[in-house]
Amino acid sequence: MLNDRRCGALNTILHKTIKILSRYPLCDRCLGRLFAELGRGLDNSERGRSLKIVALMHLHDLMRKGELSIDDMSSICGNMGPEYEPLCSALGIKDVSYNKCHICGGNLEELIHRYSKEVAELVLREKVRRFLIGVKSLKEISKREREIAEEFGIDTWESVKSELKRVIGKHVRDVTGAQPDFEEPEAIFIIDVDKGITVERPSILILADYIKLGRGISQMPWVTKEGGRKYPLSVYDACSKLASVYNGSDIVIHAAGREDVDVRMLGTGRSLVIEIRQPRRRDVDLKLVEHVLNEYTKWLRFKVYTYVRREIVRRIKESGRTSYKIYRALVVVSKRIEMDDMERLEKFFHNREIVQRTPRRILRRKKDVVRIRKVFEVKTRKLSEHVFVALIRCEGGLYVKELVDGDGGRTAPSFAEVLGSPSYCAELDVLYVHKQI
Ligand SMILES: [Zn+2]
Structure with missing residues (x-):
């Protein structure tokens, strides 16, 4: 036996159904969808049809007791839809105008x-x-x-x-x-x-490292005003070969920072995520991916790790800004280098904060701002009277060439300032990018 409370609940659904159908024509699916959370394993059209049949039985009962007029019954039948015509006419409800569903128009x-x-x-x-x-x-x-x-x-x-x-x-x-x-x-x-x-087709994202063995290689293709290429090679060029491997529309690369065109990227390489957009193929063996990337040129080497999710892109970009780096700089000094110059330099640039205004060489592209970055450590080796090599461990985002030459006073302190002689960075390599993805 159902207790009263449960009977009440049944009543509520039935009463709501009759009230709704008195006012609006609804198809089975749109009526059933209003009660979609009730009952499991049912399609909404089944729910709607069941409710309409119980409603018809209930209304038939009321009609028999003389509690419902034929007119009222007729208008509710009309709102049930044309497929209820046989059931309604079997109850003697004729000449009904059946209406289209108020919600979906019967579509x-x-x-x-x-x-x-x-x-x-x-x-x-x-x-x-x-x-x-x-x-x-x-x-x-x-x-x-x-x-x-x-x-x-x-x-x-x-x-x-x-x-x-x-x-x-x-x-x-x-x-x-x-x-x-x-x-x-x-x-x-x-x-x-x-x-x-x-x-x-959601993008495919591949985590990899690249090593740049030569100079004059940009990360993205560098197109001149005349439409030609300023540098023949870019990291992007190699990655773009993956578009056809995955039958995708195009490629985007997301790297953990970027070295200058004339700077080599050595050591363990720099992290990047290669994004293949609108791929029609997905399950490609990553060994093949690595092979395709490395086949492009001997000047770029790739190590491919794994497919990754989108959140890694943000973390890769962030790590480019925050992780520490080790550089090797070939420094040329105007004056003759003394042994104590090297000692002084190493001692001075120990956990030293460097204040840099945006370098003059990139002012055209970037806003003139002041940034402060730390040099943790400098180790040097004198090569000749005017040339030495420096290993520089520093925070990400430090402009190393300007750390050496001082950029006309825009970077301070600098090697030139501490040595008391004009100095410049003849060659620069990134030896290590700390990875913290
Ligand atoms: Zn409908």
Whole structure:
């Protein structure tokens, strides 16, 4: 036996259904969706049809007791939709004008059928194994269903967008064997009811290191005003070969900072994430990826680690700004170098803060600001009377060439200042970038 409270709950659903249908024509699916959170393993159209049949039985009972007029019964039947004509006429309710669904205009079943078929065809054609469905442009339908839910105090409803995504996704899975995947879909099918389907393929992100063995190699292609190339090689050029490997549209590289064109990147290399956009292939062996990257030129070497998620891009970029570096600089000094010059330099640049205004050589591209970076340690070896090598361990973001020459007083203190003689950095290599991803 059901207790009173449970009977009351049943009553509420039934009464709400009858109240709604007295005012609005609704198709099975749109009525059922208002009660989507009730019952499990049911389709909303099943919910809607069940509610309508129980409502019909209840109303029939009232009619028999003389508590409901034929006219009232007739108008509710009209709001159930044309497919209820046989049931209603069996109760003697004739000449009813059946109305289209107030929420979807009677179009929802057809939409579901059409897009299920189209997405399934795309999934099969593109050999997609993990997919996701998105739905756009249902403003009017969404607005009307929300209004009805509010008007009747219903808090068990599901949005039409969510239903379409779920129902179409299920159909596509059943037909194709591909799986819906919220975490890492190979393709996202965006259904725009006004414009049709667009396919988005989430980018592939690969974590790697690069080593730059030569000078005159930029990170991105450097195109001159005349449209030519200023430097024949770039890190990007090698990475762009991956577009065809993954059958993608294009490539973006996200590196942990950037060395100057004339600076070599040696040692353990610099981290970067290679992004392949709109890839049509996904599961490529990373050994092949490494091979393709290294085949491009002998001047660039790549070590490929793993596929990564988007959050790594932010962390890579951040680490470029904050991690410490070790440089090797070949320094030429105007005056003759004495042995105690080297000692003085090493002693002075120990945990020393350097104040730098944006170097003159990049003022055209960057704002004139002051930055403070620390030099932790300098080790030197004299090579000749005017030349020495310095190993410099410092914070990321320090302009090392200016640390050497002082940039006309814009960087202080500098090697030139401490040595008391004009000095400049003839060659520079990055030997180590501390990785903290
Ligand atoms: Zn509807």
